[in-house]
Amino acid sequence: MKKFLKKVYKHDGDDRMLPKFSLFIFDRSRLAAVFWLMLTLFGVLSYTTFLKREGFPSINIPYAVIGGAYIVNNPQKVDTEVVKPISDIVLKEKEVKTVQSHAQGNSFDVTIQYEEGTNVNAVTKKIQQSIKDANVVPERASLKFIEPKFGFTERGDDAVIAVYATNGKAKTEDLVKYGKDVASFVKDQKISYVSDASIIDPYITGRDTVTNNEVNTLSKFDRYGMRQGADNKFYDSISVGITQKKGTDVIKLGEKLDEAVAKYNKEHSGNGYKAVVSASYAPDIKSQIGELQKALFEGLIAVLLIGSLVIAIRASIITVLSMLTVLAISIGMLYLFGYSLNTITLFALILCLGLIVDDTIIMVEALDAQRRRRTDPRETVKEATRKVSRAMVAATSTAALSFAPLLFVGGILGSFIRAIPVTVITALITSLFVALVFIPLFARYLLLGKNQMGAKNVHEPAAGIEAKIARFIAAPMLWGRHSKPKLVGAGIGALVVGIGFIAAAGFIFKSVTFNIFPPSKDSNGLIVTQTFDAGTTIEQAEATTDKVNAVVAKSLGSNFSTAAYYENTTAQTATMSVKIIPYDERDITAPELVKKVEKDLKQVKGVQVKVGQEDVGPPASAFTVRVETPDREKAMVLAKDLNKFLLNKELKRADGSKAKVVSTSISDPGTYTRADGRLFVEVTGNFNADDTSTLVTLAKDAVEKEFPKSRMSSYGLPKDVIKYDFGQEDENQDSFKTLAIAFPILLLVIYLLLALQFRSLAQPLLIFTAIPFSLFGITLGLYLTDNAFSFFAMLGFFALIGLSLKNTILLTDYANQLRRQGTPAVDAAVEALGERFRPLIATSLTAVVSLIPLFLSSPFWEGLTAVLIFGLLSSTFLVIIVFPYYYLGVEFLRLHISRKACLSWLVLTVLLTIGLGKTAVGGASILVAIAASILIVKSVSTLLKRNKAA
Helix, strand or coil, X not given: CHHHHHHHCCXXXXXXXXXXXXXXXXXXXXXXXXXXXXXXXXXXXXHHHHCCECCCCCCCCCEEEEEEECCCCCHHHHHHHHHHHHHHHHCCCCCEEEEEEEECCCEEEEEEEECCCCCHHHHHHHHHHHHHHHCCCCCCCEEEEECCCCCCCCCCCCEEEEEEECCCXXXXXXXXXXXXXXXXXXXXXXXXXXXXXXXXXXXXXXXXXXXXXXXXXXXXXXXXXXEECCEEEEEEEEEEEEEECCCCCHHHHHHHHHHHHXXXXXXXCXXXXXXXXXXXXHHHHHHHHHHHHHHHHHHHHHHHHHHHHHCCHHHHHHHHHHHHHHHHHHHHHHHHCCCCECHXXXXXXXXXXXXXXXXXXXXXXXXXXXXXXXCCHHHHHHHHHHHHHHHHHHHHHHHXXXXXXXXXXXXXXXXXXXXXXXXXXXXXXXXXXXXXXXHHHHXXXXXXXXXXXXXXXXXXXXXXXXXXXXXXXXXXXXXXXXXXXXXXXXXXXXXXXHHHHHHHHXXXXXCCCECCCCCCCCCCEEEEEEEECCCCCHXXXXXXXXXXXXXXXXXXXXXXXXEECCCCECCCEEEEEEEECCXXXXXXXXXXXXHHHHHHHHHCCCEEEEEEECCCCCCCCCEXXXXXXXXXXXXXXXXXXXXXXXXXXXXXXXXXXXXXXEEEEECCCCCEEEECCEEEEEEEEEECCCCHHHHHHHHHHHHHHHCCHHHHHHXXXXXXXXXXXXXXXXXXXXXXXXXXXXXXXXXXXXXXXHHHHHCCXXXXXXXXXXXXXXXXXXXXXXXXXXXXXXXXXXXXXXXXXXXXXXXXXXXXHHXXXXXXXXXXXXXXXXXHHHHHHHXXXXXXXXXXXXXXXXXXXXXXXXXXXXXXXXXXXXXXXXXXXXXXXXXXXXXXXXXXXCHHHHHHHHHHHHHHHHHHCCCCCHHHHXXXXXXXXXXXXXXXXHHHHHHXXX
């Protein structure tokens, strides 16, 4: 039997390479210590000095905007004489994906979206030349080409200085004068981080078509609000936008701007105007760095606590030291890769805290277990590494691969998040390196001294308790060890328990909402979006905005901090960014404030106001229906009917719960809009719930049912005039679909990797059971914490794949080692559970406990940490309780069914599933296919045996 088992598991020689590598470093401790010191010091310097602090990573945005003025006081004329010719020329370029335009009485803008990977600068210059060569735009029309970037203003400024009148009111021309004065002052300071400083001009300049004189027309306005003492006050203001140089550290930029503004105010204290930095990424980055450091500190305390209880105090110190080393080296690698410390990389580093603990604890626990049995440090390192290195490589590889699909997400979202998988994969590979290279080094001085080795010198009360628990869990296997019926009965029980938990997950999931970027449970900012009634002038918009400001100031009260528009205002819309005091200093949440402010603003006439909270993800998209036709009169009739239908329309979700479209609006008759050159009128609706991804689909289905193509003839319009535009939600859903497509490919790659690692086709499938085991915890966690299944939950799920597979890899690998030595299957499963119970529990509990403070303290992290905490608890529990029985079942199959028969069964099952899926069998196709394929394979096998015997 032993010879047969060694033939089945014919890779025992492979376990020697990694122990040799670890011993090579262990034998050169001084050189290794210098190497560790250099790497760690480089990482610390990268974190404190080398890495630049940015708000968001610098990415190439595939957009360009053509804006300008045409002073004719006629939106239709602006549209036909300027916008339409420009759109026609732009659409001829193959790199252009979509074109959208707006034409007002005296101004216009054309927004171009390019295909991904386009050289925006080169193509925009080409379009600019084409427009000039075509000579189709009137001479009196002024054109300006802008390549937008992410920032606080529409033009993408990296910081903003508000210049306001201290007495509250001021003429726009005076604000412009002092705004230019502040911009010049900032430039004169020669701040090395500033590329440019200029006002956001509230005027558009063009030539009057009658007089041919240059005319300045007011098109924007601004306000700045702040809390002074017990009052909230708003002031007439103008914004000075600051553009930073490439690679600028935003914290240092913020400090220099504060110094420049303070100096200006001191030198110009009597002019009735004051400057203040109204927008900067510096405070947010400081806060995120503080949160990272806090999460790291709390995580390390958790490691010390759990490590001391489950393993030993010295072992937990080594684990903490190793985690710090992993983070330091990973941060140093980020610097070498050309990344910065920004919102995305800081997010990834916090996510890494729960992932990098695995390799370190597994290695530390293996050393701790071997030191109880040995007195030679070198042999201890050799044996510990031999026992766990294969499992560590497999676990780390699968965890790193779990994040690989995020590398292939396209669009702006993909460009933004690419730093997440790069950071996490780097940290995971680094954690394996540190476990194999530096942990034996640390153990040499902290754990493997003469007085810390051997059974007499090691006293760990927890070890006895852990052994008893493992023995208790293995009792059914021991009970049925010598009785096949008993063992089969125990296995069936384990199968029922596992399937029961998975079925329960499916039941709970029906009650979990879906939203790609749901709002956080709390936030430190609000967004107040105002849409003015049709025909509103810029002066009337200003007056209405002042009324809105007064209500917001009163409604927020002591929760108000600052507010600004950044000149994101027109005669049609105005958007205010409001900073409220931090959520840990408030008794009321941001969503509660949103409802309160929105309710109070209903008293303001002439405007529709939508209040939302400022979040990390993109703002929730409104539901927009377009009527695309050049016949605006007929389009308006249909739009009014759509508007009437959508207002207060009730939408029913799959679980029976309901939501409503609570506010709607129709395109301003004074604005002509086009999409890809086609004129349209749009109807926009907002929901009273946050699961936007679900509700836009339900609303679309409702519109299609009420306004089918056959009904369009009654409006005198073609069948296909109704289109939909969900804005960023469309791109979000496309990106999410990419992840859904990549997920099965990911599983296939991990399967192939594990098949090579374990020299088995069946055991990788066995290891994969850890993934469905986690589903119960994921769904229950999201349901209990009232979080949606979202992009952040998906990130947690990807992280969980590696964490949960680690558990089954640990058990399978150790049982295989015992089987290679000739140990019977049941004994191997029982001993593997006993031997791996400690590292399995230690890694899972440490990860869970280290995430709990983050779960409790930060609303932003709640959904992701809920997935990790509950999913890991669920997976770990089921792996301990039922997985050993699944292992025994697979071992039985390995010994009694040939690989050829297994492959035949697998292929036949897939083919039958596909075939039966198209028949009346329907949902039961998989079960029928499995049963049928087993019968077919068994029958063929029996016939072959009979023929052979004959």
